[in-house]
Amino acid sequence: MNVMTDPNAARKNWLGLLAKAPASDLAQYLEALDLQAPHQILRAPEIGGVMVRGRAGAIGEAFNLGEMTVTRASVKLDDGTVGHGYVQGRDKAHALQAALIDALMQTDAAERVREGVLTPLNASMSKKKATRAAKAAATKVDFFTMVRGED
Template sequence: MKDFVSDPNGDPNGARKGWMSTLAKAPAEALLAAWQGYGQQVPFSWLRAPEVGAVMVRGRAGAVGAAFNLGEMSVTRCSLKLEDGRVGHAVVQGRDRKKAEIAALVDALMQGAEGEAVEAAVLAPLRATAAEKAGARAEKAAATKVEFFTMVRGEN
C-alpha cells in the first residue's frame, strides 16, 4: 500500500497538503462528479457542520515587500469523523456546503486503506483536469508572447 501520509521530501504532511490543495481548487461540479464516480456511501458524524464565513486575503506587491489586506473572500469549512475515528477537514472557497462535505470525506478517506482507491477515483481526475486547464492557459499566454531582439549595427 502506498504511504499517503508522507512524501519523498521528508515533509510528513506534504502529501496531505497536495490533496487538500487539489480539493480546494477543484470546481464543485467536477468534485461532485468524481465523488459520484467513487460510488461509496461513507457513514460519518459531524464535528463541525459546514459553515460559511469570510477570511481576509493578504497580498504582497510583486511577491515582495510588506503584506497588505487585499479584501475578504467567502469560505466554507467543516470537520467530520468517520466511524473508525479518522477525521477529515475542509476549507473551500465560496458558499458550497456540499463541496466542503465531500472534500472533508475525501481527506478522511485518504488517511486510511481506501487511500489508493480514492486517489484513483477522485483525485487523479481532478488533477488531470487542472493540468489540462493549466496547459491551455499556458498555450494561450504563449500565443501572445513577443520576441524582442536587437540587430547588431556593426559599428563596434
C-alpha cells in the same frame, strides 16, 4: 519547513487540490467511486471570510490584498477518522465532499480514493491550466528596440 521534511506535505497537497477543484468535477469523481463511507457531520458547513495577503514582487513587505469567502466543514467516519474541508466560495456541498475525501485519504481506502478522485482531478485541472496558459501565450507581444544607426 521543507516539503521533503514535512510529514503533512501529502495531506496539504490533497487538501489544496480539493479546495481548488471545481465542485462539479469533485462530485462526479466521488459519485463514480461509489464508496460507502458512513460518517457524521462534526461541523456543519459554515460560510465565512479570510484575509488574503500578498507581497510585492513576492519578496516585498506583506500587505492585505482583500477578503475571500470560504466554506468549511468537518466530518467523522465511523472508525473515528476526522476530515476537514475548506473551499473557496459558498458551496456547502463542496466543503462536505472535501472533508469526506480528506477523512477517506487517512484510511485504508486512500489508494482507491487517490486513483478514483485525486489523480483524475489533478489531470483535469492540469489540462485546464495548460489550455489557459496556451491561450495567454498566444496573445504574448514581444517588444524590442531596433538600433537605427543614429547616435
